Amino acid sequence: MTWFNEHYAETLLVIGIVILAIEVVVLGFSTFFLFFIGLATVVTAGLMYFGIVPETWLASLMSISVFTAFFALLLWRKLKSLQSKVDNKRADNDIVGHSFVCPKDIDPLLPLHELPTYNYSGISWRLMSEVPIKAGDRVAVKQTDVGILHIIQVA
Known part of the structure; x- marks a missing residue:
């Protein structure tokens, strides 16, 4: 447990990258909430690494919450417009022409x-x-x- 406390910023960075990977690779970028949380966690880890945010649970939770809301407000419309582009072209398969x-x-x-x-x-x-x-x-x-x-x- 002492290693975790000594390397709190690095641990948050890894957690943020794992959350981003789950959102993009596993869920296929279908929900944005994990993306916002992962991005906020990575930014918070960076701010902790440079000493801007103190390395405490309360400070990290508050920072992640604020950045999650900030990224949601900033990126929601842009990301939503990316999802609205739908390809209506029918997929061909092997049975067509049989x-x-x-x-x-x-x-x-x-x-x-x-x-x-x-x-x-x-x-x-x-x-x-x-x-x-x-x-x-x-x-x-x-x-x-x-x-x-x-x-x-x-x-």
Whole structure:
């Protein structure tokens, strides 16, 4: 315990870096609270190292609290705008373009729970089409959604 008290600033620096690493690496920068706390802890450790803030529990907690609030006020809008940029492009996967013989007739007017299914890679997919398709016709996957294959008829 005496080593901790003798190296309080260095310990806070390591704790701050670990908090920042958890926020960025593990959580993927999804919450900003740990980022603000980690940044405040690193700044407090630096101020303690240079003797500006005394190396006590109370001083460090107060400094971390003040800097956390300061960084939150200063950086919140900027970081929030970084998260608002969303890529709406559909991700392609290996099943798009896969062709097979349609097992049953497909009618685009059928409700979802009545659509025929096709087993692929251990998953039972619902088959959906914009136009009617007869059983035995050759089809290809145009797009995928969760549990649904959007198919088109191929020659």
